[in-house]
Amino acid sequence: MSRSMTGARMVVEALRDQGVDTVFGYPGGAVLPIYDEIFQQNDIQHILVRHEQGAVHMAEGYARSTGKPGVVLVTSGPGATNAVTGLTDALLDSIPLVVLSGQVPTFMIGTDGFQEADTVGITRPCTKHNWLVKDTDSLAETLHRAFHVATSGRPGPVLVDIPKDVQFATGTYVGPKQVEPARYQPPRKGDVGAITRLAELIERAERPIFYTGGGVINSGPAASQLLTELVEATGFPVTSTLMGLGAYPGSGKNWLGMLGMHGLYEANMAMHGCDLMINLGARFDDRITGRVADFSPHSVKVHVDIDPSSINKVIRVDVPIVGDVGHVLEDLLKIWKSRGRKTNPAVKQWWAQIEQWRARKCLSYRNSDKLIKPQYAIERLEALTKGRDRYITTEVGQHQMWAAQYLHFEGPNRWMTSGGLGTMGYGLPASIGVQVAHPEALVINVAGDASWLMNMQEMGTAVQFRAPVKQFILNNERLGMVRQWQQLLHGERYSQSWSESLPDFVKLAEAFGCKGRQVSDPASLDDAIREMIDYDGPFILDVLVEKHENCFPMIPSGKPHNEMLLGDLEAAEDIGTAIQSDGAVLV
């Protein structure tokens, strides 16, 4: 039904019609009319953040853990520019977001007015699409389109810039159903011929592997179920990127663990040695491929992706299938079953080979009874939280990789980390976004000391909205990942990688009105973790860990998969020379 109302009211109306229950935002002059409308209703809760970057990461956490788009509201100028990092993060990790920004009134655009910024210009390269709305009559339609674009095809962030006069003026509201169907309709079904080809390859392969990514998660829980069914039915090994963890259960018997730069030895060796690689919703990122020229040299490569531009971008594949992973898996299972569910008996020998690689136990580390090893801290966290209704977020650095290696995820949407952009400061706000969406769940941010400080102001948000998020800080008093690279690549010259003058995290917790504890003795770690879990409110656990621990396995930049460094097994000197200058130029 078309109704006449102000632009500001349309915003709230459209959000309601899109099923939005939560908005993360921060007010300012150019969005006051919208905030006035938010004040006068109760359907949509508004989470007041402390910095707009926090709002966007919260919306990302919300989106990833629910599968619904996250919604953000910011003011013009600095409000919008503060959102840029989060938008870029969401673009690289394909997270659906709808960001609404205020803008100076249309008649002032271009005059360098107070808090004017060319928001659509600035955010054009870091959104999937964006709009500047110039008249109130087109506002409702634009908002509905924004939701459609953010959530269709490969999901991503969109931004709608709304000048203040457009918010004040009256126009005609249209509901989502009245908007004519969008032309933007990415195909979901994959080509049946190509899928049949894949089924044939599955029947014949001797050394197959499933290489799965964030696309499986984005496709929805059904895709994860279909993946699990296919993996079990074929008996093939499965590995995943950082973004895809949880699509196949971490306890599943065919699970090889994460692959890539800090992936497991068996996963990377299997990728290198396979004869059939089935890429489901991953994108051959450089953290995964290592040296491209030597990437999995003997395999036939199949790539299922909803975005045609991902195909052949980095690695030339033999069988491209453009489509939604869930739909393709459904068709594949049907076709493969109807052809008699065949696989090659030689896969047994492949598993024997994989077991040999597994026997290297690449995640083993030397534990200590004096110092808490970061790996041990994560292992204990896993042991004490396993089986609970648990969501994990992370910051960026060594702790993030250890979390990916030592935690196990039994289902999708339980693991939120900044993969593509590697944004320090992501984890704390993301944990709040997750908690807002799942108030009863246990939400833990596995953090590094340095990253955590980047958006620590959001503890105020957690306290205000009673989000009992657990901040599990692996405190090595270092920018650990930077320190590791300097040790391995820059002659142990530790330039600016110390976290000097760290705050007292326990006092900080108290200052924010929540609780904190510091732990440094391995014998009290379990007790500290239990206290953190049981505390009814936000909690900061400052875990003082070994300061110079390195994260292994590691494929140095510019090296192929079969030239991994395996921590303990390698003498430190070998590691120093393992990285050649041609690799050093890579990040």
Add this chain to the structure above:
Amino acid sequence: MSALKLERGASSHSAYDLRDYHAAGEERHTLAVIVDNEAGALARVIGLFSGRGYNIDSLTVAEVDHTGHRSRITLVTRGTPAVIEQIKAQLGRIVPVHEVHDLTVEGPSVERELGLFKVMGGGEKRVEALRISDIFRAKVVDSTLESFVFEITGTPEKLDAFADLMRPLGLAEVARTGVAALSRGR
């Protein structure tokens, strides 16, 4: 070795994909991109090229369907076959882009460009300039006692050749539209 014996490109449905993907050489391709004529559409296309480091040799744009508000962007770009494939896929991803045509591979096409050339001078050179312009079927669209402005339509190569000949004869200024292109036949 692999038990699978799959030929490269065997899954392809288009003859285009059978070209040697790893060819080192750069190719010149003319692309026609049909977009909604909305604010920022051109900026998105240009931003894609600058952001991802692709080349633009020539670009023209104008609304070609006033009722449907569609613009046609004609782009001449260079790159290896892999890069050209990426460019097309990336263009196709832009939300207001409706169609991307690679006129270089989709069959025969015609390319035309319009140029205006100002030639200054007198005496013999002036006569020679006029004579050559006649050979090229250029039109004189402005004339003073010491200058001509010639208008010429043709392929970019023809315009280049004309400019080369006019340079010693007093070529002072050039304005070119960039390439417009259409496929031949249906």
